[in-house]
Amino acid sequence: xxxxxxxxxxxxxxxxxxxxxxxxxxxxxxxxxxxxxxxxxxxxxxxxxxxxxxxxxxxxxxxxxxxxxxxxxxxxxxxxxxxxxxxxxxxxxxxxxxxxxxxxxxxxxxxxxxxxxxxxxxxxxxxxxxxxxxxxxxxxxxxxxxxxxxxxxxxxxxxxxxxxxxxxxxxxxxxxxxxxxxxxxxxxxxxxxxxxxxxxxxxxxxxxxxxxxxxxxxxxxxxxxxxxxxxxxxxxxxxxxxxxxxxxxxxxxxxxxxxxxxxxxxxxxxxxxxxxxxxxxxxxxxxxxxxxxxxxxxxxxxxxxxxxxxxxxxxxxxxxxxxxx
Amino acid sequence: xxxxxxxxxxxxxxxxxxxxxxxxxxxxxxxxxxxxxxxxxxxxxxxxxxxxxxxxxxxxxxxxxxxxxxxxxxxxxxxxxxx
Numbered sequence: 001x002x003x004x005x006x007x008x009x010x011x012x013x014x015x016x017x018x019x020x021x022x023x024x025x026x027x028x029x030x031x032x033x034x035x036x037x038x039x040x041x042x043x044x045x046x047x048x049x050x051x052x053x054x055x056x057x058x059x060x061x062x063x064x065x066x067x068x069x070x071x072x073x074x075x076x077x078x079x080x081x082x083x084x085x086x087x088x089x090x091x092x093x094x095x096x097x098x099x100x101x102x103x104x105x106x107x108x109x110x111x112x113x114x115x116x117x118x119x120x121x122x123x124x125x126x127x128x129x130x131x132x133x134x135x136x137x138x139x140x141x142x143x144x145x146x147x148x149x150x151x152x153x154x155x156x157x158x159x160x161x162x163x164x165x166x167x168x169x170x171x172x173x174x175x176x177x178x179x180x181x182x183x184x185x186x187x188x189x190x191x192x193x194x195x196x197x198x199x200x201x202x203x204x205x206x207x208x209x210x211x212x213x214x215x216x217x218x219x220x221x222x223x224x225x226x227x228x229x230x231x232x233x234x235x236x237x238x239x240x241x242x243x244x245x246x247x248x249x250x251x252x253x254x255x256x257x258x259x260x261x262x263x264x265x266x267x268x269x270x271x272x273x274x275x276x277x278x279x280x281x282x283x284x285x286x287x288x289x290x291x292x293x294x295x296x297x298x299x300x301x302x303x304x305x306x307x308x309x310x311x312x313x314x315x316x317x318x319x320x321x322x323x324x325x
Numbered sequence: 326x327x328x329x330x331x332x333x334x335x336x337x338x339x340x341x342x343x344x345x346x347x348x349x350x351x352x353x354x355x356x357x358x359x360x361x362x363x364x365x366x367x368x369x370x371x372x373x374x375x376x377x378x379x380x381x382x383x384x385x386x387x388x389x390x391x392x393x394x395x396x397x398x399x400x401x402x403x404x405x406x407x408x
Contacts, residue, residue, distance in 0.1 A: 051347070051396075058343040076343060095347075143382040143394055152342035155365040156381040225379065247381070 020046045022314050023110055023119035025098060026257075028055025029300045030290025031125035032082040033307025034314075038123075039089035041315045046092045046119070048112060053093065054079025055127045056254075056291070057300050060170075061151045061177040065197070066300050075151075078300070103264045103283045106321070120321070121314040124261065124273055124281065124288040125307070128254035128298070133165070137221030138250070145227025146248050150174035153247075154181045162247035163188055163230050165218050171251035172196035172204050178249065184209040186243050188216050188232055190252075213243075221248055256292050268294040278313045279306060285321075287313050332405055334359035335387040337374045341365075345384040348396045352386075355407050359386075 022038045024031045027049035038045045052058055060075035069078075087093070096112040103122060110117045130148045132138060138146055147153040154177065162182050164175040167189035173196070175185055187204070192215045194201050204210055216232040219240065223229065229244045256271045266274045266282035272294035279287045289306035291298045334352065336359050338345030352359050364371035364383060378385050378392035386393045388404040401407065 052343040054343060059341075061341060074341065076341065076346075143380045145381055147382055149342065149344075149382070152339055152344065152384075153382040155339060155368075155371055156375065158368070226381065 018046075018115070018117050020044045020092075020117060020119045021318055022046070022121050022123060022311070023048060023108065023117055024123045024125055025101070025110070025260075026050075026055065026125035026127055026290070026292070027053040027083070027093065028125060028127045028290060028303065029057050029079060029082060030127070030292075030303035030307045030310075031055075031123070032079065032086050033304040034123045034125060034289055034311045035086040035091040035307075036082070036089060037308050037311030038314060039086060039091045041311065043311075043315060043318065045086075045090075046094065046117060047086070048094050048096060048098055048110060048117070050095075050097050050126075053083050053095075056129075057303075059149050059151050061174065063300055064173075098260060101260050101264070103261065103286045106285070108285065120318050121285045121287065123310045123314060124258075124265075124286065124292055125290045125303075125310075126257040126260075126292050128256045128272075128291040130250065131253045131255045133218060133250060133252055135218060135220055137223075137227070141221050141223065141227045141248070144225065145223065145246060146221060146250065148250055150177050150249055153249075154178050157182050157247040159183045160246045161244055162186075162249065163243065163245040164249045164251065166251035166253070167191075167194035167196055167201075167212075167214070168251060168253070169196045169200060171249075172200040174249060174251060175210070176200070176204055179207060179210070182247070184211070186211050186213060186230075186245060188213045188218055188230075190217055190235070191215065213241075216241075254291060254298065258292060270294075279310045280313060285314075285317055332357070333387075333389055334405070335362060336360070337362050337364050337370070337378075337385045337387070338383050339363060339365040342383050344396050348384045348386060348401075351396070351398070351401070355405070357405055357407075 021043035022045045024047045027047045057075045058079045062072040064072040096114040099111045102109045108119045108122045158181045161184045163186040165188050215235045219231045258271050273288040274294050275288050287310040289310040290303040362370045393400050
């Protein structure tokens, strides 16, 4: 079933240039929701996804704050259903790397490794990626102790002492998942307090094998072949501590995936796309939804809200254009 | 008649790892047969993977004993002659 769909996407890619009403860049919850709404408005809709359908949400072990799932829902299950729903209403999906975009004018052009697509409107839903710390050892030990994906790599750290960097919601949520595998966690947070949802804070505090290093800065990750320890600095006293850890899971925030459009759209000082309340960007016919947008709260619940609005705004734009042309 | 060289392909993965699934989808899409090893169920395999590849993260694709870390499409294409 899946193979057939992928082959179909491939066929789309091989043709010279295909025209769509709405091209959505990014297949996370924001992009998938945009697709559900725009396909149901009978707009010809294409999602171009560079990585995985479901985005960051798909690698979240359990999503507990998305309404409708009192027991929580595995991120991958939720985004699989969203994909199924979008495809049911005839959204097309291409898994390919986007090489360039031209967002100017009435016909937007998107060039991918698998063909060129044009669209009346573009919805930017490229999301954000986990931030790197850029400290010594981080890159060298990636895949050899350093990880950004607990759901992927947790089994390698069974009965080991590890560190989780970042006590925001992602860090604490994934820390709680890692506790099913590991012997102990050192939870390192740069700020004086945890910033995770209160319910998550309460939960992780109950574990006596979690040690908190609040107001500590991670300075380096060290070892020979594999990670063996980390060095942290107490930010008030400047005292350095070496903590044994054979794994380091890093959750220190997100950076927007906006390299493709930084010359074409207005971005805020962190690189997120600036929109108005109807999710219009600085370029006519281009909208933004989800984590890539400059906003206060980045959640699956806010991403799907964005997606619905972006699709509605795209539809209004197309209708207005066709009535004036 | 062209006889295609048969490659030995092993994918080390976990069920909850989205990039693992993407790798496997890609191989299937290109009609590449592979053996899937779930390292979350098979502790010995997990340790074997660490020993053979020096990696503590998935996905790792072993193509004719050569490890490829993550979904490295250009490298997979090269080793499997996917055009």
